[in-house]
Amino acid sequence: MRQRVGVAAAAAAALLLAACAGQDTPATTGAAPATTVVAQPAASPTAPAVTLPDRYDPERDPAADLKAALALAKADGKAVLIDFGADWCPDCHVLHELFQSPETKPLLEQNYHLLAVDVGEFDHNLKFAAKYVNLNRSGIPALVVLTPDGKVRVATNDGSFANARSMDSKQVNAFLTKWAPKR
Numbered sequence: 153m154r155q156r157v158g159v160a161a162a163a164a165a166a167l168l169l170a171a172c173a174g175q176d177t178p179a180t181t182g183a184a185p186a187t188t189v190v191a192q193p194a195a196s197p198t199a200p201a202v203t204l205p206d207r208y209d210p211e212r213d214p215a216a217d218l219k220a221a222l223a224l225a226k227a228d229g230k231a232v233l234i235d236f237g238a239d240w241c242p243d244c245h246v247l248h249e250l251f252q253s254p255e256t257k258p259l260l261e262q263n264y265h266l267l268a269v270d271v272g273e274f275d276h277n278l279k280f281a282a283k284y285v286n287l288n289r290s291g292i293p294a295l296v297v298l299t300p301d302g303k304v305r306v307a308t309n310d311g312s313f314a315n316a317r318s319m320d321s322k323q324v325n326a327f328l329t330k331w332a333p334k335r
Contacts, residue, residue: 208237208244208270214280218302221265225300231333232300233264236271236281237293243316244293247324255321256328263332264297285309297331306331 214234221232235251237244250256251266260266269277271292281287284296285307291314297305312327313319 207248208239208268210270210272210276212268212270214267214269214277217267217269221267222298222300222302224265225298229300229333229335230262231264231305231331232267232298232302233260233328234267234269234284234296234298235293236269236277236285236287236290236296238271238273238276240273241292243291243314246319247293247313247316250316250319250321250324253321256324259325259328259332263328290314295327299333 218232218234224230225232235244235247237247239245248268251260269280271277271281271287274287278287281294284298284304285294286309287294289309289311290307291311293313293316294308294311295313296307299305
């Protein structure tokens with residue numbers, strides 16, 4: 153009986169390790185993965201499931217996440233979409249729900265690697281944010297689209313997403329479509 157349990161435990165551990173092999177986890181923070189949309193080209197039968205951030209994790213290192221996203225973008229030609237926000241922000245939650253909607257999620261997955269960067273109460277990751285967006289003008293959520301080589305294509309410094317609660321999928325999709333890479 154013990155031998156069967158040991159074999160079952162070893163098999164479960166092997167499956168768990170195989171499932172996690174493609175995940176991008178920070179070695180120093182122990183934070184949960186899923187800040188970056190991670191996908192291999194659709195043709196790959198072993199492509200991991202695409203995950204969207206489920207919250208703005210203050211433990212994430214946005215510079216490291218961006219480096220990983222840019223490497224993926226260079227490999228597959230997608231753009232990098234940085235979503236600056238915070239868990240306390242109702243508009244950030246609405247935008248997240250719109251990103252998860254059946255109308256928007258496929259467009260997002262097809263064209264972008266997504267990073268959710270926590271700005272706390274405008275007291276967290278501000279130096280990183282300042283490289284890409286003016287949070288004083290934009291409010292949150294604020295979106296930035298980068299080319300695979302890291303150049304800013306657009307930053308929503310006009311505050312166009314700061315009132316996301318009044319938006320629908322069509323408006324979000326219009327933005328995502330406009331700034332999607334031309335492949």
